[in-house]
Amino acid sequence: MSNLILNEKESFVLDSIQGALYTSQRDNLTLLDFNNNTKVVARSDWQQDKVALICGGGSGHEPAHAGFVGKGMLTAAVCGDLFAAPSVDAVLDAILHVTGDAGCLVIIKNYTGDRLNFGLAVEKAKEMGKKVDLIIVGDDISIPNNPQPRGIAGTILVQKVAGYVAEVGGSLEEVKAAAIKANQQTASIGVALTSCSLPGEPNDRIAQGKAELGLGIHGEPGIDTIDLPKAKALIETMAAKLIQAKPMQKNAILINNLGGLSTIELNIVAKEVLQSELAKHAELVICGTLMTAIDMKGFSISSIELDDATKQALLFDVETQAWPGVAHCHALPVTSCQSQIKKNHFTPSADESAAEVVAKVCHAIIGIEAELNHLDSIVGDGDTGSTFAAGARNVLAQLEAKNLPLQDKAKLCTAVADCLTAAMGGSSGVLLSIFFTAAGRDFEQNGVLSRAFETGLQQMMAYGGAKPGDRTMIDALYPALQAWSNQGFTAAIDAAQQGAESTVEMTNAKAGRSSYLNSDSLSGTKDPGAFAVETVFNQFK
Incomplete structure (x- = not known):
């Protein structure tokens, strides 16, 4: 009708x-x-x-x-x-x-x-x-x-x-x-x-x-x-x-x-x-x-x-x-423009320890692709693993092609940001790209990696709108970076794990697709983004 x-x-x-x-x-x-x-x-x-x-x-x-x-x-x-x-x-x-x-x-x-x-x-x-x-x-x-x-x-x-x-x-x-x-x-x-449509009449004549x-x-x-x-x-x-x-x-x-x-x-x-x-x-x-x-x-x-x-x-x-x-009637008005966006150009450089860290992180994310998708199917649309893995594979491909500036951590952060933007769909790719872009800029100025990552996180929170307690990856990343700055990297590993575990009991998501779900759908399930952060830090135990 x-x-x-x-x-x-x-x-x-x-x-x-x-x-x-x-x-x-x-x-x-x-x-x-x-x-x-x-x-x-x-x-x-x-x-x-x-x-x-x-x-x-x-x-x-x-x-x-x-x-x-x-x-x-x-x-x-x-x-x-x-x-x-x-x-x-x-x-x-x-x-x-x-x-x-x-x-x-x-x-x-x-x-x-x-x-x-x-x-x-x-x-x-x-x-x-x-x-x-x-x-x-x-x-x-x-x-x-x-x-x-x-x-x-x-x-x-x-x-x-x-x-x-x-x-x-x-x-x-x-x-x-x-x-x-x-x-x-x-x-x-x-x-x-x-x-x-006519009042009280069907309007489905046309198939x-x-x-x-x-x-x-x-x-x-x-x-x-x-x-x-x-x-x-x-x-x-x-x-x-x-x-x-x-x-x-x-x-x-x-x-x-x-x-x-x-x-x-x-x-x-x-x-x-x-x-x-x-x-x-x-x-x-x-x-x-x-x-x-x-x-x-x-x-x-x-x-x-x-x-x-x-x-x-x-x-x-x-x-x-x-x-x-x-x-x-007139011709289609089109103005020919030259893009003024400056593309990032990097001079590749070799650094064995940096390469090992990048490879370890990428392989860790790729390794939990199915598990992340499963977690996300419970609280979201089931594609977190595929999205994160796509970004990791692109970074890994650039690493294996020896295209990354491994000796320059500031430029390396920017290069990783570009890789993630190119490969990851949805908001997660943009948010992580913001994180690494801001981190690279801060490291260029201050030269402290933990502080640079904290700056990146602050920018990601500012643009994304999420904060600790909102049941996102930030619940693991925020305490981990705080612990890294104050107590050292070993403490960061434990903080990331505890932060990820805390999301299991969070039944009121305030950001991302989980925010559209009721508490029964969230109870007992770890946030997939927080689990990914936990997994990355665990590679360095």
Whole structure:
């Protein structure tokens, strides 16, 4: 079943309208209350001195159409219930409220309920002496040679063009002619990966890995069900259909989120559209969430042929909540840069004792890979051993290749840090690299290895956020380094072991993946990082 945030199905639309009005950034909208359940959003600054523009239809397409009410676009939007045309009286009330001597143009999408209800309201308004006319938008090209193409997101482009002509003082005849021309010059096609959610209804019609191409905006099935291809191939298919249906010398493109597409996905769609054949002669692009099907995961592409008048109309500033603005098509802006990061270059040097220490540590970590993974599978995601061993193997490989500066302990620490960063994934590799980098810098200045490692640990704690008692490797490393500085290295070995053992009784981890577990999962298990530290120090008993 579908999941929607709502109060009651009956109040779904009105609640949404009221929320939109509460959060509107401009003080230019009002809800017209005719005391008859009519839902009309209109300009509060309307003076009836120009041609009025009305659009509307069933709700569920937000921000269309109330989001486009404002100076330069619509004068009013008549909102029906979910995917249901508003009543004749609702449309008629809206017409009578906004229409002055200049007249009113009603723009609707090509659906039967809209044609009938809006059409009858227009005829009634004419009988009452109002100067009013109507056009029907049918921009969907998914069914070739369809005598009744549906109106989808291209309707917004028609509204934008008509709104401009009305705003600059055009007559009703001129506004209607501009709207008809825009409709004839517009082609749209949509695709969806999921259907939309309706209160109390399932939305699982489209199988995983499939997509419906050429669908409308009411959750109706698409013309073709296809295997979901990569974004590039999908958009190439859609672009080809648009070009075949309406070839254009110059065009503007509208990329519309049908409701459920994430921003990162919409950006990918935009990238592929603007690199497709459809954009070969494109001058303008509009991208955003304009006409939805509630939460349908999908998008539509519209293309409108450009001449000077249409271009001027699309670029004209408006005072609406939802119009996203227009971008001029341009080449991808890329700035060629030269990295200023200084790579560490070391002169390899030989030192038998240093080589023995490095090899012993690496072999010790590699030797407990399986045991570390097992411990981590209890308290984490089971990869600590593999991660630590990968770092150790990389250091060992550099040692065996005689690439390490073994005679210079400061540079050796830095070289080890680089090896760990390159080989270890996740946070542990970065934290240990911070440890060795800071230690190398301190040893360069002070020449005391235990103090250098303490400095490295302080930096690792500062960036990582963990401290003694948080059930991490620090519980073994911190006391070991303290003992080394104060009592000598032999004391450090015992301190590391005691620190690692202390984690067995710690049932409240405060850092790392263990912090997401309850106490029962942690009880009786040694922290894998602390065990690794213990193992390293034990090699030097």
